[in-house]
Amino acid sequence: MVSLTAGCPLNSYAAQTKHDIMTGAEVLESLGFSTIKGKRVGLLTHPAALIPGKTSSSPKRSTIQLLRKAPGVQLTALFGAEHGLYGKAKAGEEVKDSKDPETGLPVYSLYGPGPIRKPTAAMLKNLDILIYDIQDTGCRSYTFVSSLGLAMEGCAECGKSFMVLDRPNPLGGLRVEGNRL
Template identity: 55%
Template sequence: MKKRSLLILFCVAMMSSSIYAQKIKIKTGIEVLKQTNFKAIEGKRVGLITNPTGVDNNLKSTIDILHEAPNVNLVALYGPEHGVRGDVHAGDKVDTFTDPNTGVPVYSLYGATRKPTAEMLEGIEVLVYDIQDIGCRSYTYISTMYLAMEAAAENNIAFVVLDRPNPVGGLKVEGNLVEDGFISFVSQLKIPYLYGLTCGELALMINKEMMSTS
């Protein structure tokens, strides 16, 4: 598949609190996006892949933040496993519907299809991904991200990852790689079971190593 324009938003700032200790202040991707007045997606028709982990420092949903931003045109949501609002049980089909809070259509990425179709992406100029993850291959969100990146490349759509730190540390890399013949939605990528990357870092690796330059 083709490489596509990919932007990762994430910021870590080190601030001295004393001569012996340092306080680490982290800005997640959505905080960086807000701080820059949504410059990366300003004036664009935006599609958002997210779930309840996509929140700002005040626990406000990225869905509502983008919907309320006057210079952002949020036109579509895409529901991974558990749905955009987290109200679907594990493994259950996610439906396509209209989000009652925003009136924005929600397309299922965990139902009849797990890859955004051309029809789902019609009119979208930038596809934004904002989901917290723990660096474990069997979590289906990275499979959703991979297939969404593939679809974005095929439809000439920019892809933006609003990155977040790994809440369990992200320092451990262990486990086997997926063998040929065993690729599935819980093992979509040939990476270790614990792969030690944030979603943004993984997206950069996918873009560099798994997507062609043609």
């Protein structure tokens, strides 16, 4: 089952913020995490997946920080795509599974040694749902959209739910460039 959280404003929440567009993570938060309460959650993300502060002077937060503090939500695993969870690996460089020093959670690499590019049954066994929150530019040469597709496949094969936290295109989405397919 695929669940999509769109990054569109909700009137009551949007009126309280200074920006007109909400990320999927902000929508999830504004709904009180109701769609994932009581669930064991995995998160596929990277360093650019930040959430604006609640005020103009508040610092940005990562989705990891948001889900760790979410009431009734159990963040149980982290997943990294190309460049790793914290974006330290070079393009194409293999990244090994590890343990996150800040949270103590397992970090599963979907760009690891060997042919593994999609979550395995072993990686997903302690999850009810895998959430995807990656800021992408929409450039076809980027591997993030492939990671999205493979993560969806892996979850479908294991009977796990999957949610995409949508993000606006950082280029504005008002122009189309390049060859059309």
